[in-house]
Amino acid sequence: MTGSHTLGETEARVANRLSHMTLDFEAMAVMSNLFRAASAVRNHFERNVLAESGLSWTAFVVLWVTWIWEPAETRDIAAEAGISKATLTGVLSTLEKLELVRRERSANDGRLVLVKLTTQGKALMETLFPAFNRQEIEVVSPVADEKRGELADMLRAITANIEG
Amino acid sequence: MTGSHTLGETEARVANRLSHMTLDFEAMAVMSNLFRAASAVRNHFERNVLAESGLSWTAFVVLWVTWIWEPAETRDIAAEAGISKATLTGVLSTLEKLELVRRERSANDGRLVLVKLTTQGKALMETLFPAFNRQEIEVVSPVADEKRGELADMLRAITANIEG
DNA sequence: GAAATATTGTTCGTATCCAAACAATCTCAA
DNA sequence: TTGAGATTGTTTGGATACGAACAATATTTC
Numbered sequence: 001m002t003g004s005h006t007l008g009e010t011e012a013r014v015a016n017r018l019s020h021m022t023l024d025f026e027a028m029a030v031m032s033n034l035f036r037a038a039s040a041v042r043n044h045f046e047r048n049v050l051a052e053s054g055l056s057w058t059a060f061v062v063l064w065v066t067w068i069w070e071p072a073e074t075r076d077i078a079a080e081a082g083i084s085k086a087t088l089t090g091v092l093s094t095l096e097k098l099e100l101v102r103r104e105r106s107a108n109d110g111r112l113v114l115v116k117l118t119t120q121g122k123a124l125m126e127t128l129f130p131a132f133n134r135q136e137i138e139v140v141s142p143v144a145d146e147k148r149g150e151l152a153d154m155l156r157a158i159t160a161n162i163e164g
Numbered sequence: 165m166t167g168s169h170t171l172g173e174t175e176a177r178v179a180n181r182l183s184h185m186t187l188d189f190e191a192m193a194v195m196s197n198l199f200r201a202a203s204a205v206r207n208h209f210e211r212n213v214l215a216e217s218g219l220s221w222t223a224f225v226v227l228w229v230t231w232i233w234e235p236a237e238t239r240d241i242a243a244e245a246g247i248s249k250a251t252l253t254g255v256l257s258t259l260e261k262l263e264l265v266r267r268e269r270s271a272n273d274g275r276l277v278l279v280k281l282t283t284q285g286k287a288l289m290e291t292l293f294p295a296f297n298r299q300e301i302e303v304v305s306p307v308a309d310e311k312r313g314e315l316a317d318m319l320r321a322i323t324a325n326i327e328g
Numbered sequence: 329g330a331a332a333t334a335t336t337g338t339t340c341g342t343a344t345c346c347a348a349a350c351a352a353t354c355t356c357a358a
Numbered sequence: 359t360t361g362a363g364a365t366t367g368t369t370t371g372g373a374t375a376c377g378a379a380c381a382a383t384a385t386t387t388c
Contacts, residue, residue, distance in 0.1 A: 010244075013232050018293070026312050027300040031205065033319035038202035039246040040323045041195065046376095058344070068177050074367065080174075082203040087345050089368055094343075111353045111366040129182070136191040142321040147314075148190050154315050155197035157306040159204045210346095220346095222374065238337065251375050253338055258373070275336040275383045 034155075041139055049135050053128060054098070058083060060128075062091050063100060063117070067125045071104070071114040100124060198319075205303055213299050217292060218262070222247060224292075226255050227264060227281070231289045235268070235278040264288060 011025065046057050055063070058081065065080045066072050078088040092115065095101040100121035106112035117125070143151055175189065210221050219227070222245065229244045230236050242252040256279065259265040264285035270276035281289070307315055 010232065017232055021294050021297075023294070023297045024301045026316070027304040028297060029316045030304050030307070030312050030319075031300045033316045033323065034198075034202055034205065036246065037319040037323045038198055040326045041198065044326045056343070068174065068181055075365090082200065082207075083344090084346055085367065086347075086369085090344065109354070109366085113367060130185055130187070133185075133187045133192060136195045137188045139322060139326060140191040140194050142325040143194070143318050147318065148194050150311075151315070151318050152190070152193045152197045154307050154311065155194075155201040158303060159197065159201045161306040162204045162208045162303060220373070239335090247374085248376055249337065250339085250377075254374065273336085273384070277337060 034158075044139065045132070045135060049128070049132055053124065056091075058087070059091055059095060060132075062088065063095060063121065063125065064129070066101060066115050067117055067122070067129075070116045072116075073106075074113050074115060077115060095121075208303065209296070209299060213292070213296055217288065220255075222251070223255055223259060224296075226252065227259060227285065227289065228293070230265060230279050231281055231286070231293075234280045236280075237270075238277050238279060241279060259285075 011029070014028075015025070042057050050057065050060055053060075061081045062077060062083075065077050069076065069080070074085060074088055074092070078085045081088070083091070092101060092103065096103060099118055102116050102118055104114045104116065106114050140148060175193070178192075179189070206221050214221065214224055217224075225245045226241060226247075229241050233240065233244070238249060238252055238256070242249045245252070247255070256265060256267065260267060263282055266280050266282055268278045268280065270278050304312060
């Protein structure tokens with residue numbers, strides 16, 4: 001993930017390249033670190049937790065959302081997972097092929113598709129999710145205990161500001 | 165991005181579903197908000213800044229890294245952009261088709277490929293990057309001025325902890 | 329200097345990922 | 359009740375995404 005250049009080097013080089021522009025480097029640093037962190041954490045989880053189950057990151061998120069909300073409507077799953085409904089169609093097909101999930105037409109509304117976990121899907125989540133959480137603890141560990149609430153709040157505020 | 169359920173609802177439902185497990189909900193909240201924020205910001209940028217240029221998020225990042233470091237070696241671009249070299253090959257082909265970038269064999273080392281921006285590529289970045297930064301300022305605005313450094317530091321620490 | 333080893337970018341196969349077009353279904357007004 | 363409009367999940371087409379295998383080139387080893 002990290003290149004051969006340090007972040008300081010990059011910022012100095014950027015400053016030089018952009019010396020004729022008026023820029024907010026602090027905002028830039030926040031955004032840059034946000035994406036680096038998200039990408040690094042995601043790759044870390046895919047390799048260390050998800051790989052042995054053969055699940056992609058998105059597949060896991062979809063499985064998780066379904067687990068929490070089942071029977072879940074696909075539009076809600078897509079929104080909650082942060083992916084388009086077109087993407088969800090493909091991911092659900094993958095999860096169905098793995099027999100972790102089952103699609104069902106809604107009786108009340110013929111347009112809707114309800115998604116449920118199979119017995120295997122539930123069993124997988126029962127072991128996978130605690131393993132996932134153990135890694136979450138590991139990943140967050142460099143942030144001081146008393147700062148974590150603040151960190152979550154700031155990230156939440158950024159999201160709310162965009163989507164509001 | 166946000167579903168019809170609030171984050172509080174989700175957490176309550178998760179707590180109920182997982183009541184028999186020992187979990188760190190604060191670590192979970194930090195990770196959850198990290199991905200929500202990254203995803204929301206990325207989508208926001210793709211739709212509001214990048215769409216008119218016909219660039220994807222990744223294409224922009226690659227273009228940006230190349231702009232800063234040109235002539236840039238592909239292995240460095242991939243590392244700096246946080247994508248695999250296989251992915252970079254495809255993205256560079258896209259950027260070359262758009263005539264924003266040029267590939268060149270290195271004279272010193274026949275294995276290396278050097279990447280440079282075309283005149284059009286430079287012109288695009290001259291207007292696109294300031295527009296990008298203006299949106300960055302907007303996105304970060306809900307975080308108090310004096311907290312932004314801390315936020316960047318915490319995210320940096322998480323990344324370093326994983327990759328170290 | 330020749331052979332073994334390492335490194336680099338591309339290709340291949342497969343899985344995401346999205347916007348836009350689409351068919352099926354539902355809602356609601358007239 | 360019938361027809362216009364809205365909503366939902368899928369399909370389509372094209373770009374991204376990765377690991378693994380690959381050919382080309384450099385480096386190391388003896």
